[in-house]
Amino acid sequence: MSIEIPKDKWPGAVQTVTLGATAEQGGTRTKVVTIGGEQTLPFMHFESETPNRPVIAMEMSSSRPGGWSQVLQDTWGDVLDDPAKWAQACEQAGAELIVLMFGLTDADDNPITPDFAVQTVKAVLEATGLPLVVLGPGQVDIDNAILVPIADATKGERLVLGLCEEGNYRTIVAAAMANDHLVLGRTPMDVNLAKQLNILMTDMGLPRDRIIMDPTTGALGYGIEYGYSVMERLRLAALQGDAMTQLPLMVNPGFESWKTKESKVGEGVPDAWGDWAERGVHWETVTAVSLIEAGADVVVLRHPDSLTRVKESIDELMAAEPV
Numbered sequence: 440m441s442i443e444i445p446k447d448k449w450p451g452a453v454q455t456v457t458l459g460a461t462a463e464q465g466g467t468r469t470k471v472v473t474i475g476g477e478q479t480l481p482f483m484h485f486e487s488e489t490p491n492r493p494v495i496a497m498e499m500s501s502s503r504p505g506g507w508s509q510v511l512q513d514t515w516g517d518v519l520d521d522p523a524k525w526a527q528a529c530e531q532a533g534a535e536l537i538v539l540m541f542g543l544t545d546a547d548d549n550p551i552t553p554d555f556a557v558q559t560v561k562a563v564l565e566a567t568g569l570p571l572v573v574l575g576p577g578q579v580d581i582d583n584a585i586l587v588p589i590a591d592a593t594k595g596e597r598l599v600l601g602l603c604e605e606g607n608y609r610t611i612v613a614a615a616m617a618n619d620h621l622v623l624g625r626t627p628m629d630v631n632l633a634k635q636l637n638i639l640m641t642d643m644g645l646p647r648d649r650i651i652m653d654p655t656t657g658a659l660g661y662g663i664e665y666g667y668s669v670m671e672r673l674r675l676a677a678l679q680g681d682a683m684t685q686l687p688l689m690v691n692p693g694f695e696s697w698k699t700k701e702s703k704v705g706e707g708v709p710d711a712w713g714d715w716a717e718r719g720v721h722w723e724t725v726t727a728v729s730l731i732e733a734g735a736d737v738v739v740l741r742h743p744d745s746l747t748r749v750k751e752s753i754d755e756l757m758a759a760e761p762v
Contacts, residue, residue, distance in 0.1 A: 444485060446485065446486050447479065447486060448486070449478060449479060449678035449679065449680075450678075450679065450680045451478075451677050451678045451679055451680035451681065451682075451685060452476065452477065452478045452677070452678070452685065453475040453476060453477045453478075453674070453677055453678075453685055453686070453687060453736075454475050454476075454647050454648055454650075454685045454686050454687065455473060455474070455475045455476040455490075455491070455648065456473070456474055456475050456621065456648050456649070456650070456651060456686070456687050457471050457472070457473045457474075457597070457648075458471060458472045458473075458474070458536065458570040458572075458597060458599055458621060459471040459472060459569070459570025459571070459596070459597050460595055460596055460597040460619075464595075464597075465595035465619070466595050466596040466597060467564060467568075467596065468568050468569065468570055468596070468597075469568025469569075470568060470569065470570075471570060471597075472494050472535055472536055472569075472570050473491050474491050474493075474494055474651075474687045474736040474737060475491060475686075475687035475736055476490035476491050477489060477490070477674075477678075477734075478678070479678065480674060480675075480678070480734070481674070481731070481732055481733070481734050481756075482732070482756045482757070482759060484759050489757060491736070492753055492757050493731045493735060493736055493737065493738065493753050494535045494536055494736065494737045494738075495533070495534060495535055495536070495737075495738060495740060495746050495749055495750060495753075496534060496535065496536035496537065496538045496572065496689075496737055496738070496739045496740070497529035497532065497534035497536075497537060497538065497739070497740055497741070497743075497746065498538045498540060498691070498693050498694065498739050498740065498741050499522065499525045499526060499529055499537060499538070499539055499540070499563075500519075500522075500525075500539075500540045500541075500542060501522055501539065501540070501541045501542065501545070501546075501551075501555075501556070501559045502520075502522075502542065502544070502545055502546035503519045503520050503546065504519070504540075504542070507697065507741070508697050508702055508703055508719060509705075510702075510715060510716045510719050510742075511697060511719075511741055511742060514716075514742060514743065514744075515528065520546070522539070522559050522562055522563050522566075523562045523563060523565065523566035524566070526539075526563045526566045526567040526569075527566050527567055529567070529569075530567045530568075530569055532743035532746055533743070533746050533747065533750060534569065534746065535569065536569055536570050536571075536572065536737065537563065537567060537569050537570070537571050537572065538571075538572040538574065538691075538739050539559070539560065539563055539571060539572065539573050539574070540574050540576075541556060541559075541573075541574065541575050541576050541585060542576050543576050543578070543581065551576070551581065551585060552585075553584055553585050553587075553588040553589075556585035556586075556588065556589055557585075557588050557589055557592045560573055560589050560592070560593060560598075561592065561593075564593065564596065570597070570598075570599075571596070571598050571599070572598070572599040572601070572623065572689075573586070573589055573598055573599070573600055573601075574600075574601045574602055574623070575601070575602065577602065579606055579607040582602070582607055582611070583607060583610045583611070586600050586610075586611055586614060587610065587611075587614045590614035590615060590617070590618045590620055591614070591617075591618060593618070593620075594618040594619060595618070595619050596619075596620070597619060597620060597621060598620045598621065599620070599621045599622065599623050599651060600614065600615050600620050600621070600622050600623070601622060601623030601624070601625065601653070602623055602624075602625040602653070603622045603623060603624040603625065603636070603640065604624070604625055604626070604636070605626075605632075605635075605636060605639070608622075608624065608636065608639060608640055609643065612640050612643050612645050613643070615645065615649065616643070616644060616645055620649070621649040621650065621651060622640065622645065622649065622650055622651070623651050623652075623653055623689060624636045624637060624640060624650060624651070624652055624653065624686075625653040625654075625655060626652075626653075626654060626655065627655055628654060628655050628656070628662075628665060628666055628669050629654075629669065630654075630669055630672050630673055630676065630684070633652055633654050633669075633673060633684070634676075634681070634683045634684055637650060637652070637683045637684070637686060638683050641683070647682070647685070647686060650686050651686060651687050651688070651689050651736075651737070652673070652686045652687065652688050652689070653688070653689050653690060653691070654666070654669050654670055654673060654688060654690070655690070656669075656670070656690045656691075656692065656695060656726075656730060657695055658692065658695035658696040658698070658699050658722065658726050659696065659699075659722055659725050659726045659729070660699070660701075661695070661699055663726060663729060663730075666690070666730070666733075667729060667730065667733040670688055670690070670730065670733040670734050670735065671733050671734060673688065673734070674688075674733075674734040687736035687737070688734055688735050688736050688737070689735070689736065689737035689738075689739065690730050690735050690737070690738060690739070691738075691739040692723060692726040692727040692730055692738055692739070692740065693723055693727075693738075693739050693740040693741035693742070693745070694739070694741070695726065696719070696722045696723040696726045696727075696741075697719060697722075697723065697741055697742075699722060701718055701719070701722055702718065702719035702722050702723070719742065720742050720744045720745050720748070723740060723741065723742055723745040724745045724748045724749055724752075727740060727745065727749045728749060728752045731749070731752070731753065731756070732756070
């Protein structure tokens with residue numbers, strides 16, 4: 440006796456967004472990344488195919504990150520001092536997307552300047568053919584001061600600029616619209632806030648296919664349940680037809696996981712915690728895979744071993760046979 444599995448047919452779908460532009464498209468990237476397009480909940484292949492697999496991005500900084508775990512610093516080595524070499528190492532590790540983070544200072548500990556920011560972005564673009572996400576340090580004045588000239592200097596590359604938040608989205612969105620870039624909107628784990636920011640940005644005339652949402656999240660054991668539920672609710676609202684929630688999701692499990700005490704402390708604290716390096720990679724991997732199953736279209740990682748393991752998990756999830 441055959442069993443018929445009940446299937447839902449949703450009225451809505453996630454917006455398809457393409458990051459990066461090749462020479463034929465007005466940019467210099469050797470490849471582009473397309474995300475979104477889902478018409479059902481994650482990996483429910485028996486209801487609808489997943490048109491674009493989740494993407495793994497690697498995070499890098501404009502200068503050596505002092506706050507990173509020693510495990511990460513030992514893993515990447517001297518490339519941490521050269522953004523171009525770091526970007527190349529990320530691509531060689533298997534990254535599909537580069538996320539370049541700017542801090543408040545440059546490599547010499549001087550306040551960051553627009554010239555330094557533009558030169559760093561250009562060096563990374565020359566070093567790798569992957570699409571690029573560029574994020575400011577998170578202070579409105581400084582973000583605006585560096586992201587606008589970056590947008591002007593890379594017109595047509597379809598970079599993702601951020602972070603767009605309620606207090607600073609206007610300047611970043613205007614720069615993105617003028618130079619054919621995308622934006623990343625971040626809100627603090629709240630469905631209504633995420634929707635409201637998307638409304639504000641589209642009201643400025645920014646097309647939905649140039650917006651990615653970062654609803655923020657927590658790490659394994661540190662708020663991931665709440666982050667997971669917010670992402671799940673955003674996806675359900677999108678499938679039910681709410682246009683202002685139908686944007687792809689990008690989250691940063693690398694940042695969240697490597698700031699937990701389990702990933703930061705060394706050996707023997709306590710002994711039962713096991714190998715320090717392996718523990719941190721496990722923490723990042725499990726967090727990332729959980730968020731992918733919640734609906735993340737892009738996860739941003741820090742450790743190359745985590746990338747390998749998460750890619751294997753995505754392969755398994757994508758290979759599931761439709762019923």
